[in-house]
Amino acid sequence: MRLTLKIWRQPNAESAGAMHTYEIDGVSEDMSFLEMLDVLNEDLIAKDEDPVAFDSDCREGICGMCGLMINGQAHGPEVTTTCQLHMRSFKDGDEIVIEPWRADAFPVMKDLVVDRGAFDRIIQAGGFISVNTGSAPEAHSVPVPRDDAMRAFNVATCIGCGACVAACPNGSASLFMGAKITHLGELPQGQPERDNRVVGMVAQHDAEGFGGCTNIGECTAACPKEIPLDVISRLNWDLHAAMRHGH
Amino acid sequence: MATTTLVKGARSTRSTIALKMLMAVSGIIFILFVLLHMYGNLKAFAGHDAYNTYAEHLRTIGEPMLPHAGLLWVIRVVLVVALVVHVYAAVTLWQRAGKARTVKYQVKKNAASSFSSRFMRWGGLTLLLFIVWHLLEFTVPKVNVAGGATNDPYNLLVDSFDVWWLTLIYLVAMVTLGLHLHHGVWSASQTLGLTNNAKARRNAKTLGWIVAVVIAGGFSLVPLFVLFGVITK
Numbered sequence: 001m002r003l004t005l006k007i008w009r010q011p012n013a014e015s016a017g018a019m020h021t022y023e024i025d026g027v028s029e030d031m032s033f034l035e036m037l038d039v040l041n042e043d044l045i046a047k048d049e050d051p052v053a054f055d056s057d058c059r060e061g062i063c064g065m066c067g068l069m070i071n072g073q074a075h076g077p078e079v080t081t082t083c084q085l086h087m088r089s090f091k092d093g094d095e096i097v098i099e100p101w102r103a104d105a106f107p108v109m110k111d112l113v114v115d116r117g118a119f120d121r122i123i124q125a126g127g128f129i130s131v132n133t134g135s136a137p138e139a140h141s142v143p144v145p146r147d148d149a150m151r152a153f154n155v156a157t158c159i160g161c162g163a164c165v166a167a168c169p170n171g172s173a174s175l176f177m178g179a180k181i182t183h184l185g186e187l188p189q190g191q192p193e194r195d196n197r198v199v200g201m202v203a204q205h206d207a208e209g210f211g212g213c214t215n216i217g218e219c220t221a222a223c224p225k226e227i228p229l230d231v232i233s234r235l236n237w238d239l240h241a242a243m244r245h246g247h
Numbered sequence: 248m249a250t251t252t253l254v255k256g257a258r259s260t261r262s263t264i265a266l267k268m269l270m271a272v273s274g275i276i277f278i279l280f281v282l283l284h285m286y287g288n289l290k291a292f293a294g295h296d297a298y299n300t301y302a303e304h305l306r307t308i309g310e311p312m313l314p315h316a317g318l319l320w321v322i323r324v325v326l327v328v329a330l331v332v333h334v335y336a337a338v339t340l341w342q343r344a345g346k347a348r349t350v351k352y353q354v355k356k357n358a359a360s361s362f363s364s365r366f367m368r369w370g371g372l373t374l375l376l377f378i379v380w381h382l383l384e385f386t387v388p389k390v391n392v393a394g395g396a397t398n399d400p401y402n403l404l405v406d407s408f409d410v411w412w413l414t415l416i417y418l419v420a421m422v423t424l425g426l427h428l429h430h431g432v433w434s435a436s437q438t439l440g441l442t443n444n445a446k447a448r449r450n451a452k453t454l455g456w457i458v459a460v461v462i463a464g465g466f467s468l469v470p471l472f473v474l475f476g477v478i479t480k
Contacts, residue, residue, distance in 0.1 A: 069354075069355075071354055071356070072355040072356035073358060097354045099354070102350055102352055103348055105347065121253060125257075167358070169348075170344035171344065172347070198259075199257045199258070199259045200254070200257050202263070203254040203258070204253060204257075205263075206262055206263050207254045209347055211346075211348075212267060212343055212344065213263075213438075214340075214344075214364065214367065215430075215437045215438065216360035216364035216365065217359040217360055217364070218358060218360050220359065221358040222358065228448075229437070229442075230442055230448055233436075233440050234440065236268070236437065236439065237439075237440025237441075237443060239264045239265070242259045243259040243260060247259050
């Protein structure tokens with residue numbers, strides 16, 4: 001199929017960017033979206049032009065590295081990661097607008113690549129549990145109710161891709177934080193640091209310049225892992241508990 | 248605003264979520280107030296004397312423990328504080344959201360958000376303007392657009408809503424209030440951490456619908472029935 005691509009091009013973090021239009025032909029519907037961009041880049045390289053920079057790693061939908069705003073939707077029209085989006089979701093002759101995640105906390109480094117270091121710092125601020133390494137404890141010594149284990153596991157599927165921030169009109173990372181808070185807070189191992197965790201992560205989130213949540217639900221609709229909105233309720237509940245405990 | 252260091256001395260109370268909690272609590276105060284207010288308005292269906300007696304009772308309630316209009320003043324102070332808190336939190340978060348994405352998308356689709364959720368900020372401003380007009384008209388100094396007296400609450404009410412465009416303004420305000428409540432009730436539940444599973448989330452959204460329809464609908468009855476000549480002087 002033949003497509004018109006409108007792609008955000010920006011040489012580096014300091015320069016201004018703009019949309020550029022490219023025509024691409026011979027795209028198979030079995031190609032993934034990133035393979036389609038690979039084809040475009042081979043064409044650009046052959047013409048001695050600068051290829052379009054974009055992030056990708058596993059291309060299996062599990063690492064969270066890829067992420068593009070495709071026609072105004074984070075990761076495009078399907079509920080999946082950009083690498084697992086296939087060209088069969090588009091029609092011959094379509095125009096596709098491709099932009100980087102837009103958030104001041106995710107500065108554009110080049111073209112479609114953004115720096116998501118802000119997420120790493122939110123994790124460093126509390127998204128962990130402290131354990132002694134070396135000897136693994138007996139797994140059955142700490143019983144976990146099945147429902148708690150399932151919920152923790154389901155929200156632990158968050159791959160930190162940043163689609164929630166990209167889709168949120170406020171540029172909030174509440175769904176990401178909520179997923180981590182719920183994942184660790186549902187398990188016994190997460191209890192000792194529960195108050196410090198939520199206060200530290202929320203303070204870091206705010207300092208990075210992410211916006212506040214307005215509970216409108218664009219994040220969860222864009223999430224390739226379908227993290228539900230109730231993790232944000234859990235995040236708010238935990239912050240309230242920390243408040244009561246004087247943190 | 249991006250930083251590469253970790254925050255030192257983080258406090259739960261100095262967070263965007265704390266602001267949201269202030270918004271939720273002040274919003275709930277408003278909901279309780281408008282429910283009482285709506286109950287009072289519906290007294291118009293009981294006629295001139297019942298309505299005016301109710302208005303007078305609002306001033307004598309609690310006497311002699313409280314001074315004349317004492318409770319009314321307590322409610323007024325609480326409402327003004329709630330309004331200042333609600334607007335302050337909203338403006339602060341609105342500005343924050345603006346700074347969080349200074350470069351806009353060329354194309355951005357709304358996949359899941361309701362119209363009411365996207366209309367919260369402008370709807371809130373509309374309601375603020377409406378509240379100013381509403382107080383000018385019925386509290387201080389009191390305006391009778393039909394030109395009659397303003398010292399009789401029931402007659403002022405009927406005179407006002409006999410004017411079609413004034414009724415229209417109120418109906419538009421009630422649609423705006425309904426939209427604000429539809430998202431606000433759910434959003435407050437979520438902010439207060441009460442929707443921690445799928446069932447609670449659905450219930451909170453249903454409650455949003457119920458509160459919106461009951462309050463916006465209940466308030467709209469009196470102006471409509473005055474306009475259609477059912478409630479008369």
